[in-house]
Amino acid sequence: MRLNIIYAVAITIVLSIQFTACDSGDSGADESSELSEVTVRISGEPDNLNPTRSRSSYATPIEGLILLPLAEFDPFTYVLTPLIVKERARVEDIKDGLYAGGQKYHYEIREEAVWDDGTPITGYDYAFTLKAGLNPKVEAAAWRGFLSFIQDVEVDPDNPKKFAAIVAEPYMLAELITCNFNLFPKHIYDPNGIMDDVRVADLSNDSTVEVMIESDPRLEAFARGFASVGYNRDTVEGAGPYKLVEWITGQHIILERKDNWWGDRVPDAPNLLHAYPRKITYRIIPDENSAIAALKDGSVDLMGKVSAPNFIQMRDDPQWQAMFDFHTPEILQYRYLEINNRHEILRERAVRKALAYTVDYRAIIDNVELGMGERSIGPVSKSKPYYNDKLKPIEQDLDAARKLLADAGWKDTNQDGVVDKVIDGRRTELELNIITTQSPAGRQVALLVKESASKVGIEIEILTKDANARRQAVNKREFELLPTQRTTGPSINDPYQLWHSDSDQPGGSNRAGFRNAEVDEVIGHIRLAKDEEERKQYFFRLQELLYEEQPVIFLYIPVERIIVNKRLKMKPSSRRPGYFENLFMLSDA
Numbered sequence: 001m002r003l004n005i006i007y008a009v010a011i012t013i014v015l016s017i018q019f020t021a022c023d024s025g026d027s028g029a030d031e032s033s034e035l036s037e038v039t040v041r042i043s044g045e046p047d048n049l050n051p052t053r054s055r056s057s058y059a060t061p062i063e064g065l066i067l068l069p070l071a072e073f074d075p076f077t078y079v080l081t082p083l084i085v086k087e088r089a090r091v092e093d094i095k096d097g098l099y100a101g102g103q104k105y106h107y108e109i110r111e112e113a114v115w116d117d118g119t120p121i122t123g124y125d126y127a128f129t130l131k132a133g134l135n136p137k138v139e140a141a142a143w144r145g146f147l148s149f150i151q152d153v154e155v156d157p158d159n160p161k162k163f164a165a166i167v168a169e170p171y172m173l174a175e176l177i178t179c180n181f182n183l184f185p186k187h188i189y190d191p192n193g194i195m196d197d198v199r200v201a202d203l204s205n206d207s208t209v210e211v212m213i214e215s216d217p218r219l220e221a222f223a224r225g226f227a228s229v230g231y232n233r234d235t236v237e238g239a240g241p242y243k244l245v246e247w248i249t250g251q252h253i254i255l256e257r258k259d260n261w262w263g264d265r266v267p268d269a270p271n272l273l274h275a276y277p278r279k280i281t282y283r284i285i286p287d288e289n290s291a292i293a294a295l296k297d298g299s300v301d302l303m304g305k306v307s308a309p310n311f312i313q314m315r316d317d318p319q320w321q322a323m324f325d326f327h328t329p330e331i332l333q334y335r336y337l338e339i340n341n342r343h344e345i346l347r348e349r350a351v352r353k354a355l356a357y358t359v360d361y362r363a364i365i366d367n368v369e370l371g372m373g374e375r376s377i378g379p380v381s382k383s384k385p386y387y388n389d390k391l392k393p394i395e396q397d398l399d400a401a402r403k404l405l406a407d408a409g410w411k412d413t414n415q416d417g418v419v420d421k422v423i424d425g426r427r428t429e430l431e432l433n434i435i436t437t438q439s440p441a442g443r444q445v446a447l448l449v450k451e452s453a454s455k456v457g458i459e460i461e462i463l464t465k466d467a468n469a470r471r472q473a474v475n476k477r478e479f480e481l482l483p484t485q486r487t488t489g490p491s492i493n494d495p496y497q498l499w500h501s502d503s504d505q506p507g508g509s510n511r512a513g514f515r516n517a518e519v520d521e522v523i524g525h526i527r528l529a530k531d532e533e534e535r536k537q538y539f540f541r542l543q544e545l546l547y548e549e550q551p552v553i554f555l556y557i558p559v560e561r562i563i564v565n566k567r568l569k570m571k572p573s574s575r576r577p578g579y580f581e582n583l584f585m586l587s588d589a
Contacts, residue, residue, distance in 0.1 A: 038277040038581050041285045041300065046253070048232035049244065051182040052133050052140035062282060065255060065275075065582055067182035067238025070107060070126070072272050073490035075573040075580045078383060080176065080491070081270045084113050084121060084183060084239055089175050094166070099151060102168045105178045109161040112262045113239060115185045121239055123155035123163025128186035131195045134203035136213050137223035149177050152201040172527050172535070176491050188237050194222040241275030241582060253282040275582045295324075301565035302584075304577050308370040311561040320563075328559040329572040330383070332489060334376050337449065337553040338474075338482040342513040344423055345430060346480060350408035352550040356394050357401035358452040365556050367448065368441045373556040378543045379498065381488055381557070383574055386539035391547050393554075401456045405430070412457055419457035433461045434481035437470055445483040445555070474511060485558075490575060492535075495523050495542060499551070514551035 046059035051067060054060070064072075070085045082088055089105040113121040130150060133143035149167055156162040165178040190196075198218060202208040212219060225231065236244045241263055242255040256279050263273040285291055288307060292314075294300035306314075314320040339346050339355075346352060365373040375393035380386060405411075410419040410430055420429045434449060436442040443464070450460040460481065465473065473479045486498075497503050500523050503510035522542045529535035560578035564570050569585040572578050 035277045035584055035586055037279040037281065038584055039281040039283055039300075040581055041283050041291050041294075041303070043284075043286050043288075045250065045284050049236045050226070050232040052138060052143050053227065053232065061577065061581075062253060062255070063182060063236075063238075064240070065242040065280070066236055066240045066244060067184065068240045068272075069181055069183060070109075070179040072180065073575065074271055075575050075583070076271065076571060078490040078574070080180070081272065083270065083272055084109055085179070086110050089165075089179065091175070092164075093170075099166050099168065102151065102166060103170055103174065104154070104164040104166050105175060106164045107162070107179065110262075110266065111161070112265045113161075114262050115188070115239065116237055116243065116258065119185070119187060120161065121183070121185075122160035123153065124160055125183055125186045126163055126165075127153040127155060127200055128190060128195060129181070129184045130200050131198055131203060132184060132189065132222075132226060133181070134200065134209075135195070135198075135219050135223055135226075136203075136209055137219040138226055143181065146177050147181070148204050149174070150200070151204050152199075170528060170530075172492055172529070173494055180491075183239055185237055185239075188235070189226065189231055190222065194218050194225075241273075242280060250284055252284060255280045255282075271583060272580075276585050277581065280581055295563065301568050302562065302570065302579070303564075304560065304562045304579060306561040306563055308372060308561065311372070311563070312370055314563060324563050324565055327562040327564065327570075327572040327578070328372055329562075329574050329578050330374060330381070331487075331558050331560050331576065331578075332381055332383070332574050333485055333487045334379060334381075334557050335373075335445075335483070335485045335555045336376075337445070337555060338479070338484050339512055339550075339552050340477060340480050340482075341515070341551055342477065343432075343480055345428065345432065348408060349549055350404045351410070351430070352553075354401040354404040354408075354456065355453065355458065356550045356553045357397045357404070358449075358456055358458065359394075359553060359555070360396045360448060360452050361393070361555060362396075364445055364448050368444050369556070369558060372559050372561065374559070376554045376557045378546050378554055379486065379488070379495070380493060380539065380543060381574070383490075384493070386492075386536040388540045388543040390540075391543060396452065398452075398455055405456065405458075410457070417454075417457060418459045429459065430457065431459045431461070432480045433463050434483070435463045435465055435470055435473055435479050436483060437465060437467055442483045449481070449483075475506075477511070477513065483555075494527065496527060499523060499542070499546070512551045514549070516545065516549060516551075519545050519549075 042058045044058050046054060046062060047056045048054050049059055049063055051063045054063065068083050071080050071082045071088065073079065074081045080088065085107045089107055092104040092106060094100055094102045094104060109121050115121060130147055130153060132138060133140050133147045150165050151168050152166045154164045154166065167174045195218065202212060233247055241257055241261050243258055245256050246254040257275050263269060266273055288310065291300060291303055292310060295303050315326045339352055341347050361375060365371060377391040377393050405419055409421045412419050414420065418429045418431060420427050434446045436446040446462045450462060453460050474482065497509040499510060499514060499519055501515040501520050504513050504515060519542065522538050522545065525538045526535055526542065529538060562572060562578050567587045569587045570579055573580060
């Protein structure tokens with residue numbers, strides 16, 4: 001699936017560069033200096049290459065080169081860009097009828113867009129993809145979570161390249177939901193037409209689909225075939241520039257650029273309709289040291305997600321500097337300290353802000369990331385147009401922390417080194433705990449937070465739990481402080497799940513238990529604003545409120561670590577894994 005996916009992929013790219021003549025399409029490649037092969041090292045193996053069913057982050061980049069969505073975010077501008085369709089959606093408000101109050105998102109597929117056998121890509125393929133993802137018998141819960149927002153599809157019978165996706169109500173991410181998932185060729189994945197007469201409208205309706213689960217054998221029949229090896233590994237077809245030619249378990253996956261691919265004929269094609277390397281091989285190599293050795297002997301030309309110690313050692317070595325470039329693009333992710341705002345002590349804003357002032361942010365970045373990280377002021381990436389650059393990162397200020405605590409009544413009345421206060425008639429010491437696992441990074445953050453807080457009279461106990469116990473504590477909201485991280489995407493952030501009061505419930509993503517009436521109101525405006533400038537102003541206000549309230553403590557933004565041979569032309573991206581292998585070219589140098 002393509003929607004807002006964060007690729008936690010440890011990838012190394014190996015490039016075997018040869019000079020060959022281009023024998024088909026232009027693909028943007030210079031015939032005299034074509035990049036013939038790119039080999040990508042992945043540290044793990046995909047479970048399958050069916051985007052509705054795959055759960056592995058290693059699968060996502062590979063799937064994206066085979067099965068394109070209607071539109072995708074440009075890797076460098078982060079603007080939603082038409083790929084299979086001619087232009088972005090034309091939105092129509094529905095005034096009456098069954099879907100009154102909803103909207104239609106009108107699309108037209110490019111004339112050039114065809115499947116590998118020359119069959120035109122149409123709205124019927126779009127409708128089929130929805131049916132496959134919404135089929136409750138298909139193991140596609142993640143897809144159903146967002147596709148169910150689409151109520152129905154209308155395909156123009158006179159020109160099936162034109163169609164409209166119908167949504168129940170206006171929503172800031174509606175366009176993204178309707179256009180940003182991988183498209184499947186209907187005639188390949190459902191050759192017998194099992195799903196032809198199944199309606200999208202029935203599959204997106206909870207009450208209707210419950211009946212169908214029990215009474216409609218077509219759902220199970222289709223799901224069995226769709227889950228077979230044939231459609232998850234042997235036959236994987238889509239509208240993308242590459243085709244799957246070989247997969248040997250534990251060794252490699254090989255893609256080749258298609259001859260006469262339709263994307264080569266699109267004038268002024270966007271970045272993701274370019275495909276320069278003729279062949280991409282994904283080698284499965286778990287060990288980083290082995291990858292570094294290959295980088296050193298020249299059999300590997302690009303290595304991504306390098307560990308910080310190795311990256312710094314190579315970056316500072318003159319011999320490596322002479323042969324390689326070193327890139328550290330920011331990742332669309334932020335690291336933070338989760339705070340349980342339900343706790344009798346932590347529900348006080350003064351305590352949360354005081355904690356924020358105790359943190360030695362630079363020490364955390366230096367110790368955890370060896371200095372490679374950027375400070376953050378909130379959950380919005382600096383690359384987003386609605387990032388509030390008027391807010392400056394909080395710096396450690398122990399005097400400010402002491403004053404906040406004293407003004408709120410926290411004083412060390414018994415001279416034991418820990419401040420205390422009477423709460424509900426009982427003297428309460430400002431003692432907290434922080435949960436971490438054996439992860440070196442999480443434990444280092446916990447130790448630094450504990451050390452800094454003790455300087456202002458806050459006592460923090462470190463509780464070490466295994467991953468399952470930590471997860472249970474978080475799900476049950478049985479924690480006080482918790483070092484963690486969030487990954488965002490290039491799309492507009494919907495703050496509802498993380499910061500709205502309604503999301504403070506079992507299963508909700510507002511794990512901090514943060515409740516604020518003005519924040520709820522601002523989020524409502526963000527989600528329904530039709531004017532982007534208006535939405536931006538509300539985003540600015542949301543960031544101000546989170547900055548003032550400190551429901552969590554925002555620590556830093558990590559960076560990707562990429563080493564690339566100087567003979568390779570590669571532009572880094574904040575989108576994971578930090579580069580796009582289909583865009584690699586030979587360096588001009």
